[in-house]
Amino acid sequence: MADEPVSQILQLNDDCLAEIFERLQDLPSEVSFARACQRLQSICLAKWRTSRVYEQLDLEKWRVLLPNHEDLVYFLSQMRPYIREISGSSCLCSILKDLDEMHIVELPLVTSFYYDSDDVDCYPTNRSIRKLAQLLPGLRKLRLTTPIDGRYLSNFQHLQELHLYEDQHKAFELQQKYLDEVCRKLHDLRVLDIRTYDMISKLQLGNCLRSLKNLTDLKLNLATLKPILPAVLELPSLKKLVVLLDNEWHIPPLVSPDSYDHKIREVSEFYEIMDFKARDIVGFAVDGYYMPLEPGWDEKLPIWTHRSLKRLAICSWTHSADYLKRYTCMTDLQLLCLRNWNDLSDEILLEFVELCPRLEHLDVSYCRNLTPTFLPRALSILKRREPYKQKPGVRRSPPLKLYYDLSGFEDYVDRANLKSSLEYRGYIVFTADFPVDSERGLSFVDRGYQFEFH
Numbered sequence: 001m002a003d004e005p006v007s008q009i010l011q012l013n014d015d016c017l018a019e020i021f022e023r024l025q026d027l028p029s030e031v032s033f034a035r036a037c038q039r040l041q042s043i044c045l046a047k048w049r050t051s052r053v054y055e056q057l058d059l060e061k062w063r064v065l066l067p068n069h070e071d072l073v074y075f076l077s078q079m080r081p082y083i084r085e086i087s088g089s090s091c092l093c094s095i096l097k098d099l100d101e102m103h104i105v106e107l108p109l110v111t112s113f114y115y116d117s118d119d120v121d122c123y124p125t126n127r128s129i130r131k132l133a134q135l136l137p138g139l140r141k142l143r144l145t146t147p148i149d150g151r152y153l154s155n156f157q158h159l160q161e162l163h164l165y166e167d168q169h170k171a172f173e174l175q176q177k178y179l180d181e182v183c184r185k186l187h188d189l190r191v192l193d194i195r196t197y198d199m200i201s202k203l204q205l206g207n208c209l210r211s212l213k214n215l216t217d218l219k220l221n222l223a224t225l226k227p228i229l230p231a232v233l234e235l236p237s238l239k240k241l242v243v244l245l246d247n248e249w250h251i252p253p254l255v256s257p258d259s260y261d262h263k264i265r266e267v268s269e270f271y272e273i274m275d276f277k278a279r280d281i282v283g284f285a286v287d288g289y290y291m292p293l294e295p296g297w298d299e300k301l302p303i304w305t306h307r308s309l310k311r312l313a314i315c316s317w318t319h320s321a322d323y324l325k326r327y328t329c330m331t332d333l334q335l336l337c338l339r340n341w342n343d344l345s346d347e348i349l350l351e352f353v354e355l356c357p358r359l360e361h362l363d364v365s366y367c368r369n370l371t372p373t374f375l376p377r378a379l380s381i382l383k384r385r386e387p388y389k390q391k392p393g394v395r396r397s398p399p400l401k402l403y404y405d406l407s408g409f410e411d412y413v414d415r416a417n418l419k420s421s422l423e424y425r426g427y428i429v430f431t432a433d434f435p436v437d438s439e440r441g442l443s444f445v446d447r448g449y450q451f452e453f454h
Contacts, residue, residue: 017043031071034078041078049082056085057107059095073102080104085112086136091122096131104135111140116166123171126151141191147171150178154185161191165219167446169198176203183208190237193219195244197446205232213237222246222266222448229269233276241273244448245290267291273451278302283311283452285337287445288318295319299326311452313337313363313445321348328355337363337403346374353378353400357385363403365432370408375418375428382427389426399425405432 021044024030034044048054057076066072086107088095092115113136115124123146124132133139133155142159145166153162162182164174173196183189183205192215194203201221205212209231212218218232219242225232232241245266270291274281281303286293303309309330315337321344327333333356338344344367352359364370382400383389389397404410413419419430 018047021047027065027075028068028071031066031075035074045078048079054079055083056087057083057110058087059098060088060090076102076104080107082109083107084109085114086110087114087116089116089118091117091119092124092128092132093122096128096135099135106134107136108138110136111138113139113141114143116143116145123147129153130155148174150174150182153178154181156186158188159186160188161217162186162189163191163193165193165195165197167197170196173199173201174203179203179205180207183211187211188214190214191217191219193217193242194224195219195221195242195446197244198247200246204228209235216240218242220244222269225269229272230276233273238453240450240452242445242448242450243269244446247447267293270449275302277451277453279306280453281306281451282308282454283335283450284309285311285313285315285445285450287316287447287449288314289316290447291449292318295323298323304329307331308454309333310358311335313339313450315339315341315445318342321345324348325351328352331356332358334358335361335363337361338367339363339403340366342369344369346371346377349374350377350381353381359400360398361401361403364407365403365405367407372409372412375409375412375424379424379427399427399429401429401431403431403433 017040021030021033024033030044030048034041057079062072062076066075113132117123124144126149129148130152133152136156138158139156140158141161141163142153142156143161143163145164147170148164149172153159174194179194183192189212192212194201196203200223203221203224204227205220205224206228209228212235214237215235216237217240218235218238219240221244223246225243232238270286274284278301304326307329309327310332312327312330312333312335314324316339321341324338324344325348327336328351333352336352336356336359338349341364344364349362349364349370352362378400386397404413413430418424418428424430
């Protein structure tokens with residue numbers, strides 16, 4: 001009698017069984033349904049594969065979803081060929097041990113692994129890195145925020161992105177010989193981030209550059225860049241250069257350390273990049289707190305001849321905002337970040353909205369001098385530019401994404417509930433998130449500057 005309901009349910013066609021699956025309340029119920037027989041397993045697996053939720057493996061989260069260990073092992077074995085990303089915060093050695101006990105020896109489709117350990121005393125061992133390379137033979141993107149010496153990194157033969165940056169203390173950085181090995185052996189490498197936050201980097205790239213012909217993104221400390229800047233700027237595929245200013249500096253012997261201005265003022269490389277690559281620069285970001293350049297520093301920049309900027313971030317500045325007016329000539333500007341300006345007025349922002357028709361991202365977070373009157377005036381400009389935007393059948397350009405966290409009109413936006421306002425819909429999107437396409441948005445550069453090239 002116990003088999004009778006099962007036999008009846010199996011008389012249903014696959015579409016009906018799929019509808020039953022859709023009505024199951026949680027993943028444990030789905031797993032129980034799938035384990036009943038091969039046919040139900042195929043139906044469940046087809047559904048799981050189409051859900052992007054299970055493309056990323058995080059063992060800790062999956063354990064919460066499937067507290068029964070047997071269910072977890074079953075589900076992981078079924079999804080093993082379809083997992084594309086892995087993230088983890090527990091000890092890497094423990095993660096690998098758990099997978100080994102579940103008889104998961106290879107995850108063939110995984111292309112991205114992000115490891116950010118919660119345990120500051122649990123650094124990945126060389127043995128773990130070697131085993132990880134065996135587990136993920138097709139890995140393309142690797143991010144490790146904990147200290148490693150770099151041995152066995154070159155075992156990731158198809159690696160395209162290597163991210164080793166963490167904006168906190170690290171006990172040590174890569175060993176030079178292993179960095180050389182990575183550059184020499186990983187021919188597909190496109191992105192290399194070897195920044196060290198809290199010390200002067202000892203790494204050198206002089207012997208590596210000839211191997212980095214395919215590199216598009218390079219992120220490094222100023223100390224590493226200084227001796228090789230001309231060669232770096234000649235890299236044939238370079239699209240992005242991010243420079244982290246070192247947090248230690250030389251204090252002249254005749255100067256009192258107590259009165260010495262600690263802000264970093266090493267800017268010669270910044271200007272050299274600006275001069276040499278002026279024709280190719282489509283974006284740059286600079287942190288005004290650590291690089292407090294003199295007023296008018298950008299008046300004679302060679303970028304004005306080409307006027308090709310698409311992304312611009314000048315943040316944490318104390319200069320008069322009138323200096324920004326010259327940038328309104330960059331009519332291809334798509335992203336403008338003026339985060340944390342002391343003196344930023346509605347009038348200057350409105351000029352950018354008026355004169356830069358392709359502007360899609362505007363970040364004015366922490367700009368306290370802005371007023372709520374900026375919003376209806378900006379909306380009026382956008383409506384004049386596209387008077388038929390809301391009509392059916394008319395091609396719609398993207399709305400202006402406005403990042404306004406702790407700005408002068410933050411309270412007004414929330415109080416007037418402008419996020420859901422029909423009047424602003426299609427023209428302005430209010431968001432407190434960081435702008436897209438970088439670690440924390442182009443609006444913020446960790447103690448340094450960034451360039452983007454054609």
